Amino acid sequence: DAGVTQSPTHLIKTRGQQVTLRCSPKSGHDTVSWYQQALGQGPQFIFQYYEEEERQRGNFPDRFSGHQFPNYSSELNVNALLLGDSALYLCASSRTGVGQPQHFGDGTRLSIL
Amino acid sequence: GQQVMQIPQYQHVQEGEDFTTYCNSSTTLSNIQWYKQRPGGHPVFLIQLVKSGEVKKQKRLTFQFGEAKKNSSLHITATQTTDVGTYFCAGRSDNFNKFYFGSGTKLNVKP
Numbered sequence: 001d002a003g004v005t006q007s008p009t010h011l012i013k014t015r016g017q018q019v020t021l022r023c024s025p026k027s028g029h030d031t032v033s034w035y036q037q038a039l040g041q042g043p044q045f046i047f048q049y050y051e052e053e054e055r056q057r058g059n060f061p062d063r064f065s066g067h068q069f070p071n072y073s074s075e076l077n078v079n080a081l082l083l084g085d086s087a088l089y090l091c092a093s094s095r096t097g098v099g100q101p102q103h104f105g106d107g108t109r110l111s112i113l
Numbered sequence: 114g115q116q117v118m119q120i121p122q123y124q125h126v127q128e129g130e131d132f133t134t135y136c137n138s139s140t141t142l143s144n145i146q147w148y149k150q151r152p153g154g155h156p157v158f159l160i161q162l163v164k165s166g167e168v169k170k171q172k173r174l175t176f177q178f179g180e181a182k183k184n185s186s187l188h189i190t191a192t193q194t195t196d197v198g199t200y201f202c203a204g205r206s207d208n209f210n211k212f213y214f215g216s217g218t219k220l221n222v223k224p
Contacts, residue, residue: 035214042119042201042214043156056211090155099144099163099205102212104155 002027004093004105012111013081021076021108025093031055032074033102034066035090043090049074050096078110086112117204119215127223132189134218136202143205145185146212147176151198159187192222 005024013019025032031050035043045058049068068074072093078085088109092102116139126132136145144163148156160169162178162185169176175188185202199219203212 033211040216042117042203042216045211045213048211058211092156099146099161101146101158101161102156103158104148106155 004029004091004103006089006091006105006108008108009106010109010111012113014113015081015083017081018077018079019081019110021078021089021091021110023074023076023091023093023105025072025074025091026103029093029095029103030072031094031096031100032068032072033092033094034074034076035092036060037088037090037107039087046076081112083112086110117202117213117215119202119218121218122216123219123221125221125223126192128194129191132192132196132220134187134200134202134220136185136187136204136215138183138204138206138213140183140206142182143207145178145205146203147185147187148201148203148214149198150201150217154198156201189220192220194222194224196220197222 033048034046037043048056088107090107094100147159150156167178199217201217
């Protein structure tokens with residue numbers, strides 16, 4: 001039973017570029033949340049997708065957008081990259097319903113030069 | 114906005130000593146989850162607390178949810194080197210599955 005898978009594992013971009021990160025949820029999960037984790041900090045909620053729609057959003061600018069596909073997989077897109085966007089981006093999947101445990105992927109380490 | 118504070122930031126203990134991390138929210142929480150993240154790894158779900166004053170145990174780990182549902186703690190008895198990692202609390206206060214993570218407590222256990 002595959003857990004949450006994310007790709008790529010590492011990525012290096014320059015300022016102003018755009019990036020797309022991908023996530024496949026754990027089997028049986030239909031809700032996907034994205035988090036940004038800066039070094040030494042806790043994960044910060046970006047947004048959550050369910051039934052192919054953005055259901056909740058954290059305090060992130062519109063440069064951060066996402067998508068969920070019919071097979072529940074998801075993408076995170078970031079436009080006009082800034083140095084401060086360098087972080088570990090984590091995808092977490094869960095079953096629908098309030099307070100469900102979240103299962104995290106290994107993350108994508110994004111470095112902006 | 115909602116904030117979840119966690120202390121201490123770091124804790125260094127000798128193997129066999131106890132360890133406690135505390136989590137405080139600026140707002141009343143509907144529930145709180147605890148996660149462990151090993152160095153270089155991803156957060157792994159440990160437990161969820163829902164009821165006011167709830168106490169749950171997992172072997173050497175004891176989790177508590179405050180009566181006012183604004184604070185929580187994780188206590189580890191007789192730490193082992195396998196306990197090394199960063200422990201995060203994550204609180205939810207709305208009707209959706211949106212969690213606010215604390216900044217974590219990094220535990221180092223010396224053998």
